Amino acid sequence: MEFNDVRLQYEQLSEEIDSAVAGVFSSGRFILGSSLQSFEEEFARYCGATYAIGVGNGTEALQLALLACGVGAGDEVVTSASTSPFTALAIAMTGARPVLVDVDAQTHTMAPDALVAALGPRVRAIVPVHLYGQPADMDPILALARPRGIRVVEDACQAHGAEYRGRRVGTLADAAAFSFYPTKNLGAVGDGGAVVTADADVAARVRMLRDGGRADRDRHVVRGVNSRLDELQAAILRVKLRRLDEWNARRRALAGLYRDGLAGAPVGLPFEAPWARHVYHLFVVRSTARDALRARLAADGIDTLVHYPIPLHRQEAFRHLGHAPGAFPNAERDAAEVLSLPLFPQLADEQVARVCRAIVAG
Numbered sequence: 279m280e281f282n283d284v285r286l287q288y289e290q291l292s293e294e295i296d297s298a299v300a301g302v303f304s305s306g307r308f309i310l311g312s313s314l315q316s317f318e319e320e321f322a323r324y325c326g327a328t329y330a331i332g333v334g335n336g337t338e339a340l341q342l343a344l345l346a347c348g349v350g351a352g353d354e355v356v357t358s359a360s361t362s363p364f365t366a367l368a369i370a371m372t373g374a375r376p377v378l379v380d381v382d383a384q385t386h387t388m389a390p391d392a393l394v395a396a397l398g399p400r401v402r403a404i405v406p407v408h409l410y411g412q413p414a415d416m417d418p419i420l421a422l423a424r425p426r427g428i429r430v431v432e433d434a435c436q437a438h439g440a441e442y443r444g445r446r447v448g449t450l451a452d453a454a455a456f457s458f459y460p461t462k463n464l465g466a467v468g469d470g471g472a473v474v475t476a477d478a479d480v481a482a483r484v485r486m487l488r489d490g491g492r493a494d495r496d497r498h499v500v501r502g503v504n505s506r507l508d509e510l511q512a513a514i515l516r517v518k519l520r521r522l523d524e525w526n527a528r529r530r531a532l533a534g535l536y537r538d539g540l541a542g543a544p545v546g547l548p549f550e551a552p553w554a555r556h557v558y559h560l561f562v563v564r565s566t567a568r569d570a571l572r573a574r575l576a577a578d579g580i581d582t583l584v585h586y587p588i589p590l591h592r593q594e595a596f597r598h599l600g601h602a603p604g605a606f607p608n609a610e611r612d613a614a615e616v617l618s619l620p621l622f623p624q625l626a627d628e629q630v631a632r633v634c635r636a637i638v639a640g
């Protein structure tokens with residue numbers, strides 16, 4: 279059983295996708311055209327935000343959102359030690375220094391208690407990560423940030439359509455970064471990303487930065503980057519966006535089947551926080567014998583993955599940050615124990631039952 283089979287999305291939507299692609303080819307416009315403009319309007323509306331700006335990938339969405347919020351060299355930006363390394367890479371790409379804090383033992387998201395100690399005078403922004411599809415606990419994070427004038431940018435790369443206290447991610451802070459990497463809840467057929475915000479200044483800056491820092495065709499007024507979501511990706515994302523709610527509901531239903539099927543099994547189940555509508559980008563269990571369990575499932579033909587086996591402070595690329603091994607006990611424990619089981623909208627109920635049987639049998 280594959281961990282995620284994105285071909286099935288195309289099987290489901292091939293007519294609509296083929297027609298969207300043909301429309302782009304016959305338009306002759308491949309960059310910054312009407313498909314992107316429509317997708318940006320539709321995705322902003324979906325999130326309940328005012329602006330969405332399509333960019334090349336989620337990493338650059340985070341980089342540009344931070345730059346647009348005024349982050350740069352000499353600043354510090356706080357994020358959690360247990361996330362995709364691309365989160366910290368995006369911070370480093372602004373010239374700022376990533377500062378890591380531990381995650382909550384239950385939710386895997388930034389622990390507000392740990393955050394307080396990291397808020398030194400150079401901290402310009404905080405990046406809470408809505409990891410695995412569950413929003414971070416934003417209220418205490420915002421309560422710490424606002425009086426100190428610290429900007430908050432959501433890393434929503436794994437959480438399209440997730441809700442925090444009834445509000446969709448993307449509307450919870452100064453700006454948010456989304457990834458449309460093919461396996462995400464809303465995925466392109468290549469790289470893609472977006473910045474979502476209600477702040478007109480931030481939106482205007484991101485729009486300029488993604489297009490080389492140009493004010494118009496010939497005048498480059500800041501040193502931007504080339505990071506534009508292309509027309510083909512935007513046209514395909516428009517088709518898939520119409521399915522996102524249905525697909526997220528299916529992910530939640532499959533998560534429910536896993537919970538029932540694994541009740542009593544020797545694995546820890548994902549904790550759904552009372553504030554969250556989790557959209558299960560990943561269904562992540564815990565096991566103190568994770569590697570043995572993973573090998574056993576592989577022998578049964580069931581693919582699994584580990585998100586993430588190396589916490590950020592132990593990554594070679596971030597060794598210079600100077601965090602000691604053991605500095606973040608919850609992140610260390612997650613790295614040793616977490617296991618992501620197959621979960622995607624096209625997975626059949628029977629396949630989930632098969633994974634559960636294989637785990638319970640152990």
Ligand SMILES: Cc1ncc(COP(=O)(O)O)c(C=O)c1O
Pocket residue numbers: 335336337338361362364365407433435436456457458459469470471
């Ligand atoms: C939490 C998180 N942040 C950032 C990224 C970076 O997104 P992308 O791969 O589109 O650059 C990803 C996806 O890989 C992610 O899962």
